[in-house]
Amino acid sequence: MQNVPKVVRARLQQQAPATADPHPDADLLTAFAEHTLAARERDHVLEHLALCRDCREVVAFALPPTEAVALASSRNASRIGWLSWPTLRWSAVAAGVLAVASVGVVQYKQRHQEKTLIATGPVSRDLSADAAAQSPPAPNGIVVQREPMNRATSAGRFHAVPAGPRSGTGGGRISAAPHRELASAMTTKPNPTPPSTAVEVSGGPLVATPTAAQTQTQTRTEDQLANNEPELSQDSADRVARAKSAAGQSSPVMLPAPLLRTDPTLMAMAGLRWTISPNGALQRSLDGGKTWLDVNVIADNSMTSKFAPGPQTMTVKAQAESTTEANTQVKKNANFEAKPAARSAALASPKSSEGEPPSHTIFRAVAVSSNAAEVWAGGSAGALYHTIDAGNRWARVVPSDAGVRLTGDIIGIQFSDPRNGTVTTSNVEIWTTTDAGQTWHKQ
Amino acid sequence: MRATKPISAAVQSAVAGLLAELYAKGGCEKIGLDRESFATILCEVAAKYLSAPSTEDTRTFLLTLRVEELALAQACAAGHNSAWEVFLTRYREKLYQSALRIAREDSAARDLADGLYAELYGTTTRDGERVSKLASFTGRGSLEGWLRTVLAQEFVNRYRRTKRLVSLDEESEDGVQFAASTLELLPSADSRLESATDAALAALESEDRMVLAAYYLDGRTLAEIARMLGVHESTISRKVDKLAKSLRKKIVAGMMQQGMARRQAEEALDVDVRDLQVDIRRNLAQDSPAATFLNNKDALPLQQKAAPRGKS
Numbered sequence: 001m002q003n004v005p006k007v008v009r010a011r012l013q014q015q016a017p018a019t020a021d022p023h024p025d026a027d028l029l030t031a032f033a034e035h036t037l038a039a040r041e042r043d044h045v046l047e048h049l050a051l052c053r054d055c056r057e058v059v060a061f062a063l064p065p066t067e068a069v070a071l072a073s074s075r076n077a078s079r080i081g082w083l084s085w086p087t088l089r090w091s092a093v094a095a096g097v098l099a100v101a102s103v104g105v106v107q108y109k110q111r112h113q114e115k116t117l118i119a120t121g122p123v124s125r126d127l128s129a130d131a132a133a134q135s136p137p138a139p140n141g142i143v144v145q146r147e148p149m150n151r152a153t154s155a156g157r158f159h160a161v162p163a164g165p166r167s168g169t170g171g172g173r174i175s176a177a178p179h180r181e182l183a184s185a186m187t188t189k190p191n192p193t194p195p196s197t198a199v200e201v202s203g204g205p206l207v208a209t210p211t212a213a214q215t216q217t218q219t220r221t222e223d224q225l226a227n228n229e230p231e232l233s234q235d236s237a238d239r240v241a242r243a244k245s246a247a248g249q250s251s252p253v254m255l256p257a258p259l260l261r262t263d264p265t266l267m268a269m270a271g272l273r274w275t276i277s278p279n280g281a282l283q284r285s286l287d288g289g290k291t292w293l294d295v296n297v298i299a300d301n302s303m304t305s306k307f308a309p310g311p312q313t314m315t316v317k318a319q320a321e322s323t324t325e326a327n328t329q330v331k332k333n334a335n336f337e338a339k340p341a342a343r344s345a346a347l348a349s350p351k352s353s354e355g356e357p358p359s360h361t362i363f364r365a366v367a368v369s370s371n372a373a374e375v376w377a378g379g380s381a382g383a384l385y386h387t388i389d390a391g392n393r394w395a396r397v398v399p400s401d402a403g404v405r406l407t408g409d410i411i412g413i414q415f416s417d418p419r420n421g422t423v424t425t426s427n428v429e430i431w432t433t434t435d436a437g438q439t440w441h442k443q
Numbered sequence: 444m445r446a447t448k449p450i451s452a453a454v455q456s457a458v459a460g461l462l463a464e465l466y467a468k469g470g471c472e473k474i475g476l477d478r479e480s481f482a483t484i485l486c487e488v489a490a491k492y493l494s495a496p497s498t499e500d501t502r503t504f505l506l507t508l509r510v511e512e513l514a515l516a517q518a519c520a521a522g523h524n525s526a527w528e529v530f531l532t533r534y535r536e537k538l539y540q541s542a543l544r545i546a547r548e549d550s551a552a553r554d555l556a557d558g559l560y561a562e563l564y565g566t567t568t569r570d571g572e573r574v575s576k577l578a579s580f581t582g583r584g585s586l587e588g589w590l591r592t593v594l595a596q597e598f599v600n601r602y603r604r605t606k607r608l609v610s611l612d613e614e615s616e617d618g619v620q621f622a623a624s625t626l627e628l629l630p631s632a633d634s635r636l637e638s639a640t641d642a643a644l645a646a647l648e649s650e651d652r653m654v655l656a657a658y659y660l661d662g663r664t665l666a667e668i669a670r671m672l673g674v675h676e677s678t679i680s681r682k683v684d685k686l687a688k689s690l691r692k693k694i695v696a697g698m699m700q701q702g703m704a705r706r707q708a709e710e711a712l713d714v715d716v717r718d719l720q721v722d723i724r725r726n727l728a729q730d731s732p733a734a735t736f737l738n739n740k741d742a743l744p745l746q747q748k749a750a751p752r753g754k755s
Contacts, residue, residue, distance in 0.1 A: 030584030061595030
């Protein structure tokens with residue numbers, strides 16, 4: 001970037017707005033920062049800004065938060081140098097995104113053709129032991145199949161295969177972690193990864209009728225695990241044995257559990273945790289809370305959620321509001337505090353991905369199923385997202401009732417089961433659904 | 444909001460035509476704002492920003508307003524409790540978050556936000572009536588953005604006051620005798636260079652001058668300036684580069700028009716005597732022991748005779 005002669009800087013600095021030229025009022029500066037001024041007024045404001053450093057400072061501060069966040073990060077960036085090829089740079093980024101998306105779509109289509117691996121009978125003791133040693137054991141005969149990772153996580157990816165009715169109670173248990181970790185229904189010991197960790201899947205049953213393909217996959221899984229996994233500790237093995245005995249009493253009337261995607265899907269596993277960071281980012285941990293990654297719901301935004309709820313009971317965890325304070329406290333079954341609602345953008349349809357998602361969503365509430373695979377996350381400006389595959393793909397949900405859309409900040413989400421849920425907003429609105437978010441009613 | 448200009452018939456007509464629509468859009472009834480008051484507010488806003496507008500121009504202008512937020516702000520300024528509840532729910536936390544983003548320090552941010560909050564609520568009175576800063580909101584931009592702007596203005600004002608105090612202290616330490624001697628010593632910049640530079644800058648568009656000032660004086664990055672103007676960063680990058688080159692050419696051309704040869708003009712542009720000026724001022728401003736000044740006695744003979752900078 002070519003520099004200007006010092007005399008130019010000096011003359012620029014010496015120029016000051018005329019005494020008779022008042023500073024633009026806050027409304028005009030706001031409209032300028034939001035790029036909503038008419039041409040003539042904009043030129044007038046620019047004329048003043050060219051001379052007045054204070055007003056330039058005010059405009060910079062008045063930029064919307066998303067831009068202000070980027071401002072802070074861009075201050076450290078180099079002002080010259082690599083920006084000389086902006087077109088090529090952005091083209092490379094776009095090409096990379098397109099390539100990743102293409103790979104994801106192809107793999108999804110391949111995986112979608114596999115049948116759900118559902119087992120109703122007891123799993124062999126060795127299999128359970130092997131599976132549990134790696135990560136959460138399968139007290140109800142859940143078969144885990146280890147697959148190679150393609151995401152930067154420390155744990156492996158699993159797709160859980162529920163094998164029978166769970167012996168737990170109808171409600172979920174929340175472990176009040178001292179840190180910002182969001183408790184899932186799978187209560188864990190302080191160190192979730194060692195073999196001694198026990199995992200209990202509470203909530204309603206997840207059962208289905210096994211098919212030949214499922215049995216075949218199960219056999220393949222058993223072989224893999226037998227070759228790769230260490231033995232389980234006696235404690236976990238005992239839990240598995242107790243769960244298997246409960247699994248043997250399955251009810252034949254249950255509907256199949258929702259189809260969960262496999263590779264590269266992050267299937268439900270014991271290490272899966274969800275939380276909201278202090279700055280409102282939705283985060284996921286695959287290793288029981290040791291490491292956390294931001295979840296970009298917008299990048300993964302897909303079509304309307306296809307989740308067909310079964311009779312399983314969804315265990316709901318309440319997430320406390322993230323504040324500007326240091327730690328986020330987890331509240332058990334708490335209603336969320338009222339949050340200020342931002343003015344929302346217009347959205348296209350009640351439940352679709354056609355509306356333009358907010359460029360930066362500040363999440364305030366999240367509800368997680370007992371297996372942590374199904375998540376409802378809500379935040380600023382009516383942003384409501386839903387995933388059924390542990391966050392691999394998200395659907396943007398836009399509640400609407402008689403032409404009125406949910407536009408306030410979402411501060412609370414509660415689901416007693418996959419179909420029945422309630423969303424509360426900062427402008428004291430309560431929205432309910434009885435069909436897993438397909439339709440909504442504003443109270 | 445108090446009207447500063449008379450309200451024309453065209454404005455009144457436009458407001459009357461749109462009142463029902465804007466009243467419903469603003470949700471005025473829910474927050475306790477009656478139609479007559481809202482109509483008055485719309486007339487005052489239009490009168491404030493429009494000069495001799497037609498009815499159609501006024502209609503177009505009114506439709507750009509953020510009527511819901513305008514109604515809310517005015518209802519709060521009027522003291523309607525239901526409006527205040529909505530305002531607090533929506534904007535209280537955002538106010539503190541914006542203050543933190545501006546002040547970058549928790550206690551200063553809370554101080555800033557609390558001060559503005561008191562002004563918004565209307566802790567001061569005028570003629571027996573509570574005066575709320577929200578009454579000045581006109582709906583040209585979002586209420587949230589307006590709150591950020593007002594916070595920023597207050598922050599800049601506070602910083603300016605603090606800086607002015609520091610400058611006064613420094614000025615008294617420097618002493619008047621130093622000022623007189625430095626002025627005699629400092630060589631002034633070539634007036635032809637200054638006039639050519641002024642002419643070149645005056646020929647620029649206001650947006651270009653603003654970009655130059657933000658980049659070279661304020662130290663803003665290209666990305667920051669791009670966001671301020673609502674354009675892509677690469678646009679600003681190209682603009683700055685282009686401006687730097689064109690300014691140089693114009694200044695040289697300007698000096699040549701005043702009788703300087705090209706080479707002389709380019710040298711005058713590259714060698715800025717202000718560099719020497721800056722060094723001299725820096726030396727004079729130092730609280731250094733006498734030995735330091737003695738080393739520069741050839742360049743600054745008067746320093747040896749200058750009265751010591753005493754801090755009693």
